[in-house]
Amino acid sequence: xxxxxxxxxxxxxxxxxxxxxxxxxxxxxxxxxxxxxxxxxxxxxxxxxxxxxxxxxxxxxxxxxxxxxxxxxxxxxxxxxxxxxxxxxxxxxxxxxxxxxxxxxxxxxxxxxxxxxxxxxxxxxxxxxxxxxxxxxxxxxxxxxxxxxxxxxxxxxxxxxxxxxxxxxxxxxxxxxxxxxxxxxxxxxxxxxxxxxxxxxxxxxxxxxxxxxxxxxxxxxxxxxxxxxxxxxxxxxxxxxxxxxxxxxxx
Numbered sequence: 001x002x003x004x005x006x007x008x009x010x011x012x013x014x015x016x017x018x019x020x021x022x023x024x025x026x027x028x029x030x031x032x033x034x035x036x037x038x039x040x041x042x043x044x045x046x047x048x049x050x051x052x053x054x055x056x057x058x059x060x061x062x063x064x065x066x067x068x069x070x071x072x073x074x075x076x077x078x079x080x081x082x083x084x085x086x087x088x089x090x091x092x093x094x095x096x097x098x099x100x101x102x103x104x105x106x107x108x109x110x111x112x113x114x115x116x117x118x119x120x121x122x123x124x125x126x127x128x129x130x131x132x133x134x135x136x137x138x139x140x141x142x143x144x145x146x147x148x149x150x151x152x153x154x155x156x157x158x159x160x161x162x163x164x165x166x167x168x169x170x171x172x173x174x175x176x177x178x179x180x181x182x183x184x185x186x187x188x189x190x191x192x193x194x195x196x197x198x199x200x201x202x203x204x205x206x207x208x209x210x211x212x213x214x215x216x217x218x219x220x221x222x223x224x225x226x227x228x229x230x231x232x233x234x235x236x237x238x239x240x241x242x243x244x245x246x247x248x249x250x251x
Contacts, residue, residue, distance in 0.1 A: 005124065007032045008131040009117065012047075012055045013184045015154065016133030017173050018164035022153045023131065024067055030131070032070040033063050034120060038112045038186055040210075041081040046112070046186040048196075049204055051177040062173065074116035080188060083107050084214060088221060099222035100214075103190040135161040190226055197226075198238045208235065 006029045010016040023030045035055060038046035045052045056073075063071040086098045086107075101107045121130070134141045134152045137160040142152060154164060168174035177184045180199040185192065187200050188211060200208045211231035215223050225231045 003029065004127040004129050005031045006129050006131065007034055007124070008133075010035050010059075010133070011184060012051055012059055012175050012177075013133065014168050014174060014178065015135055015161060015164045017059065017175070018159070018167045019131050019133045019153050020063065020067070020069075021167050021171055021173065022157060022159070026153070026157065028131075028153060030067070030069055032072060034072045034074060034117070035060075036074045036076075036113050036117050038108060039075060039079040040186075040188065040207075041079050044207070046080055046108070046188065048177050048181075048184070048187045048199070049207070050179075051175050051184050054175045054177070059173065072120075074120055076112045076115050078111045078115075080108055080112065080186070083111055085217075093221045096219050096221040097217060099217070099220045100188075100211075100225050101190055102222065103227050106190070108186060133164075135159060135164055137161055188225065192226065194238070197234050198241055201235050201238045202240065 006023075008016065008020050008023065008030060010020060010033050012035065020030070020033060022028070037055075040046045047055065060071045060073075063069050083101060084097070084099060088094055088096050088098060098107070121128075128149070130150050131153055132145065132150050133154065134145070135154045136142075136158055142155055145152065154160075159167070165174065165178075175184060181193065181196045185196070187196075187204070187207060189196070192200075208231065211225060212235065215225075215231045223230050225234060229237070
């Protein structure tokens with residue numbers, strides 16, 4: 001009798017990377033790591049550049065060469081470009097371009113990140129098991145797991161988010177995104193913190209300028225990147241201002 005396939009969904013964040021490292025340390029079965037990459041357009045990743053490089057140049061080779069495990073990059077047919085320039089087809093704003101997505105109602109997650117994951121999982125055998133990066137000190141998320149298919153190795157081995165951070169540091173596999181943020185997210189995320197926005201404005205002005213260009217698109221419904229500010233207003237507020245680095249004490 002063959003065993004089920006075991007896969008790990010990985011965003012490159014500390015909890016999902018720690019899950020992979022823990023599987024290796026504890027000799028847990030692992031057949032494949034999957035990563036869904038949101039794209040800004042057909043050429044530019046939606047990941048903050050440092051995190052993008054970490055995934056493609058460090059994490060993927062580590063999984064494939066050191067762990068001997070398949071690493072699969074999934075992408076949707078839709079990009080943020082498609083979401084932004086979608087023409088509203090009904091309601092009072094019919095005919096306008098959607099523009100920047102609303103905080104809390106992320107059409108990017110709905111249209112770009114989740115569809116390839118759902119398609120992938122649907123194609124797997126029924127007995128496939130999924131490792132998810134949820135720590136012991138996240139009880140609400142743990143309670144929502146599908147007990148028949150989803151497994152939290154962090155919870156199984158009693159590891160908190162801080163423990164996950166330390167495990168990634170132990171193997172030098174902590175994403176550089178944590179130098180300026182408590183989480184990893186798209187560089188155009190409407191929920192981005194001040195430190196994340198400052199990082200893009202000051203470290204990657206070429207990318208942030210693309211948002212400013214889009215802000216001035218004609219027939220646009222939503223021009224604010226965050227709940228209160230347009231990209232140009234964010235740039236004016238944060239240009240030249242540095243933010244403190246994060247550490248495990250911030251967790």
